[in-house]
Amino acid sequence: MTPALRLDADDPTPPYEQLRRQFVDLIGSGVLPPGERLPPLRQLAGDLGLAVGTVARTYRELEAAGLVRSRRGGGTRVTRDVPPPEAGPALDRHATAYARQARLLGADLEAAVTALRRSWPAG
Amino acid sequence: MTPALRLDADDPTPPYEQLRRQFVDLIGSGVLPPGERLPPLRQLAGDLGLAVGTVARTYRELEAAGLVRSRRGGGTRVTRDVPPPEAGPALDRHATAYARQARLLGADLEAAVTALRRSWPAG
DNA sequence: CTCCTTGTGTCAACCGATTGATACAAGGTC
DNA sequence: GACCTTGTATCAATCGGTTGACACAAGGAG
Numbered sequence: 001m002t003p004a005l006r007l008d009a010d011d012p013t014p015p016y017e018q019l020r021r022q023f024v025d026l027i028g029s030g031v032l033p034p035g036e037r038l039p040p041l042r043q044l045a046g047d048l049g050l051a052v053g054t055v056a057r058t059y060r061e062l063e064a065a066g067l068v069r070s071r072r073g074g075g076t077r078v079t080r081d082v083p084p085p086e087a088g089p090a091l092d093r094h095a096t097a098y099a100r101q102a103r104l105l106g107a108d109l110e111a112a113v114t115a116l117r118r119s120w121p122a123g
Numbered sequence: 124m125t126p127a128l129r130l131d132a133d134d135p136t137p138p139y140e141q142l143r144r145q146f147v148d149l150i151g152s153g154v155l156p157p158g159e160r161l162p163p164l165r166q167l168a169g170d171l172g173l174a175v176g177t178v179a180r181t182y183r184e185l186e187a188a189g190l191v192r193s194r195r196g197g198g199t200r201v202t203r204d205v206p207p208p209e210a211g212p213a214l215d216r217h218a219t220a221y222a223r224q225a226r227l228l229g230a231d232l233e234a235a236v237t238a239l240r241r242s243w244p245a246g
Numbered sequence: 247c248t249c250c251t252t253g254t255g256t257c258a259a260c261c262g263a264t265t266g267a268t269a270c271a272a273g274g275t276c
Numbered sequence: 277g278a279c280c281t282t283g284t285a286t287c288a289a290t291c292g293g294t295t296g297a298c299a300c301a302a303g304g305a306g
Binding site: 004005006008012013014016017022025026029031090091092094095096097098099100101102103107109111112113115116117118119120121 | 135136137139140148151214215217218219220221222223224225226227228229230232234235236238239240241242243244
């Protein structure tokens with residue numbers, strides 16, 4: 001099972017790049033461990049409403065970065081060796097980004113925490 | 124004196140958006156205080172190697188967000204008041220985005236909250 | 247008022263990203 | 277071997293961002 005990947009339509013960043021960054025996070029943090037298989041091109045493209053070529057570009061760039069290995073018929077899998085430039089700090093990076101935005105909006109820490117708890121999906 | 128603004132040529136994110144995000148950071152963090160003047164369009168465009176229209180778009184979006192006020196002949200300055208009406212919904216938007224990233228990384232709510240508290244600037 | 251500054255608007259042109267379709271190549275399964 | 281899956285490659289077409297140039301509008305300073 002692959003985590004829910006999503007695209008922000010309001011973000012001018014091209015979809016192939018949004019996708020790439022999410023995979024970098026997932027691989028770097030170990031959510032997608034070495035050997036884990038990424039979704040087939042057509043399946044992921046269908047789920048996200050993208051063209052096959054767009055997802056293919058994401059996979060191509062991930063492979064160029066050495067994070068992934070693609071084989072025809074065999075799918076795309078996370079590389080065995082782990083080049084971790086930002087493995088652990090992934091969550092902290094996003095936390096910092098959220099904190100910055102919250103402060104920009106005039107919120108204090110507790111307001112930010114409350115908003116976070118409110119936004120957390122049930123489960 | 125305006126902080127060093129830089130563009131990452133390797134980042135597929137359009138320049139006007141890279142610029143916009145940097146100003147959001149600078150304003151939100153107080154580096155650019157209320158009333159502070161942003162560089163003139165032509166000057167900033169010249170320094171960054173951009174067309175005037177590209178920088179103009181950044182300023183236009185900042186103004187639409189209420190962070191900045193542009194006047195012909197008078198330049199563009201940081202707004203006196205922090206945008207209060209959009210604060211609530213905007214905070215929720217960022218909280219949701221952070222929550223999603225955190226869950227993507229396999230973190231639970233408490234881990235996300237801890238990371239947030241850790242990332243919150245002192246003061 | 248005059249002149250300079252500065253933001254705004256428009257235009258044609260180029261480039262990169264995306265789409266949707268099609269065809270092809272290579273691994274996996276039977 | 278045949279067959280399905282999956283990644284790769286190409287194509288024309290569309291869309292958005294960017295450029296460079298130019299004209300215009302409005303505030304500031306003398």
